[in-house]
Amino acid sequence: xxxxxxxxxxxxxxxxxxxxxxAIARKVQHMEETDEVPWDLYKEMGKQLYMGIMIPKEYGxxxxxxxxxxxxxxxxxxxxxxxxxxxxxxxxxxxxxxDFGSESQKKKYLPGLAKGENLATIAxxxxxxxxxxxxxQTTAKLEGDHxxxxxxxxxxTHGHVADVLIIMAKTGEGPKGFSAFLVENSFxxxxxxxxxxxxxxxxxxxxxxAMENCIVPREYLMGNEGDGLKVCMAGISEVGRAGMAGCGLxxxxxxxxASVKFANERILGGKPIxxxxxxxxxxxxxxxxxxxxxxxxxxxxxxRDQKMRCDTDMAMAKYYATExxxxxxxxxxxxxxxYGYMMEYPVQRYYRDAEILIASAGTSEIQRIxxxxxxxxxxx
Amino acid sequence: MGRTxxxxxxxxxxxxxxxxxxxxxxxxxxxxxxxxxxxxxDPKRWDSIQLDPQTKALRRxxxxxxxxxxxxxxxEEGLRIREKQGGKVxxxxxxxxxxxxNLVEALAMGADEAILLSDRAFAGSDTWATSFVLSxxxxxxxxxxxxxxxxxxxxxxxxxxxxxLAEYLGIPNVSRxxxxxxxxxxxxxxxxxxxxxxxILETTLPALITVTRDINTPRFTSLLGVMEAEAKxxxxxxxxxxxxxxxxxxxxxxxxxxxxxxxxxxxxxxxMLKGEPEEMVGEIVRKIRQALG
Numbered sequence: 287x288x289x290x291x292x293x294x295x296x297x298x299x300x301x302x303x304x305x306x307x308x309a310i311a312r313k314v315q316h317m318e319e320t321d322e323v324p325w326d327l328y329k330e331m332g333k334q335l336y337m338g339i340m341i342p343k344e345y346g347x348x349x350x351x352x353x354x355x356x357x358x359x360x361x362x363x364x365x366x367x368x369x370x371x372x373x374x375x376x377x378x379x380x381x382x383x384x385d386f387g388s389e390s391q392k393k394k395y396l397p398g399l400a401k402g403e404n405l406a407t408i409a410x411x412x413x414x415x416x417x418x419x420x421x422x423q424t425t426a427k428l429e430g431d432h433x434x435x436x437x438x439x440x441x442x443t444h445g446h447v448a449d450v451l452i453i454m455a456k457t458g459e460g461p462k463g464f465s466a467f468l469v470e471n472s473f474x475x476x477x478x479x480x481x482x483x484x485x486x487x488x489x490x491x492x493x494x495x496a497m498e499n500c501i502v503p504r505e506y507l508m509g510n511e512g513d514g515l516k517v518c519m520a521g522i523s524e525v526g527r528a529g530m531a532g533c534g535l536x537x538x539x540x541x542x543x544a545s546v547k548f549a550n551e552r553i554l555g556g557k558p559i560x561x562x563x564x565x566x567x568x569x570x571x572x573x574x575x576x577x578x579x580x581x582x583x584x585x586x587x588x589x590r591d592q593k594m595r596c597d598t599d600m601a602m603a604k605y606y607a608t609e610x611x612x613x614x615x616x617x618x619x620x621x622x623x624x625y626g627y628m629m630e631y632p633v634q635r636y637y638r639d640a641e642i643l644i645a646s647a648g649t650s651e652i653q654r655i656x657x658x659x660x661x662x663x664x665x666x
Numbered sequence: 667m668g669r670t671x672x673x674x675x676x677x678x679x680x681x682x683x684x685x686x687x688x689x690x691x692x693x694x695x696x697x698x699x700x701x702x703x704x705x706x707x708d709p710k711r712w713d714s715i716q717l718d719p720q721t722k723a724l725r726r727x728x729x730x731x732x733x734x735x736x737x738x739x740x741x742e743e744g745l746r747i748r749e750k751q752g753g754k755v756x757x758x759x760x761x762x763x764x765x766x767x768n769l770v771e772a773l774a775m776g777a778d779e780a781i782l783l784s785d786r787a788f789a790g791s792d793t794w795a796t797s798f799v800l801s802x803x804x805x806x807x808x809x810x811x812x813x814x815x816x817x818x819x820x821x822x823x824x825x826x827x828x829x830x831l832a833e834y835l836g837i838p839n840v841s842r843x844x845x846x847x848x849x850x851x852x853x854x855x856x857x858x859x860x861x862x863x864x865x866i867l868e869t870t871l872p873a874l875i876t877v878t879r880d881i882n883t884p885r886f887t888s889l890l891g892v893m894e895a896e897a898k899x900x901x902x903x904x905x906x907x908x909x910x911x912x913x914x915x916x917x918x919x920x921x922x923x924x925x926x927x928x929x930x931x932x933x934x935x936x937x938m939l940k941g942e943p944e945e946m947v948g949e950i951v952r953k954i955r956q957a958l959g
Contacts, residue, residue: 309886335889
């Protein structure tokens with residue numbers, strides 16, 4: 287077993303950390319105050335091919351793989367979970383195209399998406415179905431050479447930002463009754479609904495979408511009719527979960543760094559609180575959570591790079607790292623005492639941001655269903 | 667009544683007969699640029715740096731090295747000139763073998779080649795010996811038009827090497843450049859900030875410039891850069907490769923040696939004066955005069 291990163295991955299981490307500390311950090315306050323989407327950051331990250339990390343080279347990407355992507359999301363989320371989340375969703379919107387797109391779809395969209403000239407997202411969740419995607423009610427009817435989509439999507443990260451959206455809709459009944467469509471935001475009948483106001487992840491857009499007789503040409507169907515669940519769930523279960531897990535890693539690391547810094551500076555009872563055992567226990571729990579999460583996350587990402595089946599491993603990584611992020615951010619706030627509750631300290635932001643990592647891309651309960659299903663067949 | 671005269675070149679731009687002219691022009695204006703960088707201990711870890719009590723050298727075991735902000739600016743300027751004029755940027759460092767990682771970083775940022783000058787004999791070299799080694803490296807690397815250095819290193823901060831290197835190479839040197847104003851393949855025009863103003867200097871090429879932190883904002887490394895860095899040429903040359911004898915470098919080849927390095931003692935002491943205000947003022951003046959010698 288080799289637990290070392292390649293020199294290229296080390297270099298990648300270093301350069302992304304430099305970008306995050308140099309360009310993202312100074313935007314965070316503005317994003318927190320205004321909830322504005324950091325367009326200039328997206329543009330800059332696009333120029334540096336951050337969006338193309340999973341896109342094959344022949345379509346203008348860098349194809350550095352899942353483990354490199356995990357490192358990238360971790361480093362971005364360490365400085366801003368909102369930017370980590372944004373990047374993860376761009377990748378998630380691109381994944382169905384690289385995995386299931388036709389040659390002409392790939393040629394048309396991937397080069398622009400790799401450079402961030404166009405932004406992508408995926409839209410599955412509706413008021414009637416998210417964790418259970420078969421509950422969705424948006425319909426798609428074939429009329430001549432185009433489909434007509436009708437329905438509403440909610441809680442769509444980057445719903446109002448993306449130019450290209452992978453949208454799941456019903457084309458029939460049963461598990462084969464769903465299809466995925468590539469929809470450009472300029473298609474007639476595609477409308478933006480309300481913009482959500484969130485508890486955390488300020489600066490990362492979440493919104494509602496409405497399709498009112500939205501016309502989608504037939505060649506914009508992803509895969510075949512009836513492949514919808516496969517196209518969307520493959521992306522969400524392996525790319526989406528990995529991304530949320532990566533965000534978790536970044537948040538845990540940020541919590542640990544902030545807590546160690548504060549604990550070394552804050553004097554109580556004549557010595558820094560880092561010398562009090564009560565604080566040390568919290569620090570060591572956070573440290574262990576970070577390392578345990580990393581092992582699960584890096585291994586699951588590595589497995590996907592090896593083309594091994596990894597849905598359960600991703601579920602485990604996602605569950606553990608995101609729950610750990612919530613635990614650690616709570617501890618970080620506790621270590622900061624009253625200061626932890628003040629907006630001047632970043633730990634309150636980590637606390638608010640960590641919570642969404644659990645709900646997004648499958649709640650912890652859903653991840654446990656995935657794990658239980660595997661365990662109940664593997665260990666009988 | 668004048669007629670508008672439209673200039674029509676005799677040779678169309680994309681005609682095959684213009685190819686030799688194109689190459690001739692590129693040959694004249696292509697710039698071979700060498701950027702000297704010095705991997706230095708990461709400033710974030712400066713609290714763990716210690717001084718060797720005997721040699722007064724920095725003990726940097728376990729502290730990662732980084733390219734300093736001035737090195738990155740020097741490299742950025744080289745890359746910008748290359749992007750405008752065409753040519754090649756070579757990053758060069760005299761450093762221990764671990765500096766390979768820093769040179770790969772320079773390659774990822776955009777340098778075309780990197781050369782590491784590394785030999786146990788170089789250890790302990792002062793700025794004079796370092797400049798000598800770098801000059802040999804540059805001479806061995808082939809032709810060059812411009813050498814760019816940061817005005818000083820992140821750790822030693824003597825600011826000697828750039829100027830001494832120009833002396834060894836026998837080329838003009840412009841130090842503390844804040845703007846490269848013009849470059850035409852034969853001459854270079856620079857602007858430097860000085861007290862209460864600036865100074866514009868023009869020099870013939872080849873030349874050496876040292877740059878300040880005002881010159882540019884270095885770019886972030888792109889994923890493409892990260893991807894390509896590994897495949898770019900990175901040479902490592904020893905003293906023997908450069909034809910350097912052991913006594914010319916290291917401690918024996920260094921005319922300057924650190925006498926002492928210490929933290930100045932900054933003790934504060936309070937003394938309360940008593941008496942009438944006039945007396946106390948007189949006393950304060952006397953004490954200040956005494957302290958000034």
